[in-house]
Amino acid sequence: MSAAPRGELRVFEAPQAVAAALADLFAAEARSAIEARGSFFVALAGGKTPRAAYSLLAATQRRGAIDWPHVFIYFGDERCVPPESDESNYKMASDSFLSKVPIPPKNVHRMHGEDEPRRAARAYAQVLVETMGEMPHFDLMLLGMGDDGHTASLFPGTDPTTGQEQLVRAVFVEKLGVDRLTLTPPVINASRHVTIAVEGAGKASALHAAREGPYDPVKYPVQIVSPNDGTLSWLVDKAAAGLAG
Ligand code: 6PG
Secondary structure, three states: OOOOOOOEEEEEOOHHHHHHHHHHHHHHHHHHHHHHHOOEEEEEOOOOOOHHHHHHHHOHHHHOOOOHHHEEEEEOEEEOOOOOOOOOHHHHHHHHOHHHOOOOHHHEOOOOOOOOHHHHHHHHHHHHHHHHOOOOOOOEEEEEOOOOOOEOOEOOOOOOOOOOOOOEEEEEEOOOOEEEEEEOHHHHHOOOEEEEEEOOHHHHHHHHHHHHOOOOOOOOHHHHOOOOOOEEEEEEEOOOOOOOO
């Protein structure tokens, strides 16, 4: 493959507009999945970017529009920390919306960052199989991208195609000196819709290289995102698109 499939690029004036679009997309995908199949399976991105969108999901006008008991929450990756740590992606999602909407706790499946990483990865893969079948097909996969082109916890320097036979991997991230848990590309690419939210001028170079440059997923792991039958969209602000004045 000469270049990663680029997907639809939606550029917004500022981060607040990206957050609103992401929250609206979540609500729309939830409505459509629940209408079609009776449930909505979504994998959440971590980090800072999605926090504002998650908070909007807890706001009344969207909270009422989402049939929470039919929403099933998973995570695209997790830091190897306890759930009460401020580093935890689960804690960020719980604080910003999961604790504020009427979703049954049994519908929320966090990765156990507090456990030994390889054991936690195996356990989460088991949760995926038990709740979604041998190859999970998420209705919506939310991802972010780092300024180095990483996504989920697939970081440069490690070939993201390693461990393709696994659904979840424990990885040691050299540049951060930490262990992480991450869904693997086969799971990400089995999704019906993948959305990557990217904000800030610091990510403009990686975003351009990932979308316009040669296909090199070891250098830019986000390039591995290429839904098999699903769709890919990027929600970015002008700064990340390199258009800020
Ligand atoms: C994480 C995320 C990671 C994130 C990017 C962007 O655990 O941090 O899953 O892949 O999406 O690092 O992070 P920011 O949104 O904080 O820039």
